[in-house]
Amino acid sequence: MKTIAGFITACSIACSALAPQASHADTLTIALDYDPADLYGTLSTNNPMFAMLESLYLDDPRTGQVEPYLALSHEMASPTEVMVTLREGVTFSNGEPMDAEAVVHSVTVFSNPEIVPAYGIYAPMIDSAEVIDDTTVKIVLSEPNPIVDLLLAQIIVVPPDYWEEVGGTEGFGQAPVGTGPFVLTDWVKDDRIVMDTNPDYWGDLPENIDEVVWRTVPEASSRAAGLRTGEYDLAMNLPAIDVDAINAEDGLTVYEGDVARIFSLVLSSLDIHETPVQDRLVRQAINYAIDKQTIIDALYFGKARLLNGQVVLPGQPGYDPEMTDYPFDPEKARELLAEAGYPDGIDVEFKCASNRYAQGLETCEAIAAMLGDVGINASLTLLESGEFIGQYVRRELAPIGLIGLGVPNDPSFGIGVYRSDWRYSYYQNPEMDALIDASRSETDPEARAEIIRQASQLLFDDAVIAYLFGAQSFFGHSDDLEGFATNVAQRFFVHTLSLAE
Structure with a gap:
């Protein structure tokens, strides 16, 4: 090699x-x-990568549907066996054939937790893949799966040699x-x-x-x-x-x-980050301290919307129209800080990307000022985009960091990033892990929606993040x-x- x-x-x-x-x-x-x-x-x-690399299925912006791409179709041979039929005659730009061998290699790469790409949160859904013939691959799922089309749309096919x-x-x-x-x-x-x-x-x-x-x-x-x-x-x-x-x-x-990028503050409760933010009362205080609507009006000119206390988007399975955000209540924030044992306030580091999001720096500055008003003295650390995303996935964007996630049209990613073993997670809770796992395998739509609502409520109650807004x-x-x-x-x-x- x-x-x-x-x-x-x-x-x-x-x-x-x-x-x-x-x-x-x-x-x-x-x-x-x-x-x-x-x-x-x-x-x-x-x-840029999607101008060169293609997946088995495509989440097509022209139709709003997940449709066949390098695959022609798929069918379920059993609740956990996906038979994928590939296009014939497709080659990689270096001349290698895009065939079943290439797809099995790509699925193996995709489902390897050591080298998994950004949307590899779907990788635990896959158990194995095998060649049936040149244009047919069998993908074996770890459990029955309600979002097979979306899963196939994440698998980028690469030339094995x-x-x-x-x-x-x-x-x-x-x-x-x-x-x-x-x-x-x-x-x-x-x-x-x-x-x-x-x-x-x-x-x-x-x-x-x-x-x-x-x-x-x-x-x-x-x-x-x-x-x-x-x-x-x-x-x-x-x-x-x-x-x-x-x-x-x-x-x-x-x-x-669409209003699809979910902005929030990472609030690390991990044991490796020994800061006051580990305390749920402090995390709740941070939520009460931020005037989200003023930020939306002043910096985003109304072209954003409140999250209503959840990371699930309207129209997605499990979205709860009855949930509401933490209201802006500085006095409540001060009371919670005192209850947590910090009547004189706290000092924390607040990490932000210098150039990753439009209005991102201004948003961080506004939030830091609001936190300061209640006694949370947040010192801003600016990171260039590559270092920022590197720290995020290494769980170093702590104790507080502004993040904006663009998510697929299913809550599997939005809530899945809070599973204890996922690299984006700054939260560890076996109860949450169980709900995430159940949402990945429940194929009854109503039952799955209820599981997702329970997960959203748990995230809210634990103030795992500071809920900001969904921005266009x-x-x-x-x-x-x-x-x-x-x-x-x-x-x-x-x-x-x-x-x-």
Whole structure:
């Protein structure tokens, strides 16, 4: 096996070997808010990776449905056996076949807790996979599963020989090869990711797009300015303050995604973090201290909504319309601090990403001021995006951190991140673990919804997080760009786009 260092001396060298160079008449330029840590989703999924890598099923933003993608179909041979039929004749951009062997390898990678990608919270649902024939795979589930389609939509298919050649997750994430419509040609960290069309793509290539350039533009105001001047065809994660002005300009449109990114404060109750935040009374005090509606009105211009004390979105199984948020009550917050033994207040560290979320820094500053008003002296620590997400998954974003999770259209992820053994969890409670496990295996819709409601109530009672708001994401684009849409997890897929001639 080649070492990563031997394979990749510099990304530009490695990437050049993966795809032919070409002249480009039609380039789509996209302004990213941060440079991804990798292009496989080991720590966090990102939109550039989905231009190259594809999954068995697709959570399609055009239809709002989870539909076959690299798989043609699946059927249940038993309550725990999924027979997946694959497309024929699909190859990876390096020439390897996308066949049953590749899918079994990919399922094995996906379900390995040591190397699992960001949405590997679904991995415990899988027991094994085996080849039936070249185009048929049997996936054996650990238990009956109510969200098989969504599970298949998380499994990215990777070429097994190339995976081994580059040393697995780390090497693959820096120079990925997939079945998608684009191939990586260059990646200059913190500057740009460049992709060419895949001439052997099995599906329809986007019209009038030969090249995609993803530019890293951390400042939201710079992304908005570049969109206005025509430097960018698409700008991601625009601040709410710019939405109306951009929409008013000729030739520009702001796509307003669903209220799907759930913002909350991580409040670590783990034993490894010995701080006052371990005390439930302190965590409840933090919830009472934050005036969420003022933040929504002042920083998000009303383009966000209260969470109503739950991380389940309206319309999802188990959403409880009767639940309400902790109200803004500074006096109650002070009383709880005193009851917890801190009548003179506490000092805590509050970690925030410097450039990951639009209005993120301003939100952190506003929350810190509100906490200070009740005696919680929160000192802000700003982290660049890569370090921020790294600390989050290493359980170092403690005792308090602002996080915004874009979640699939099912509560399995929203509540699943609070299971004791999951890497995103800053909470350990066997009762919660049992409810999460039950929600993953209960196939009766009403019974499953009730389990999820119980889990939501437990999270609320324990004040596991500080509930903030669900925020929209704003994507500005030129009117020459057609077909843009995102799914509830805020993913978009370049092969669905086109540029006007």
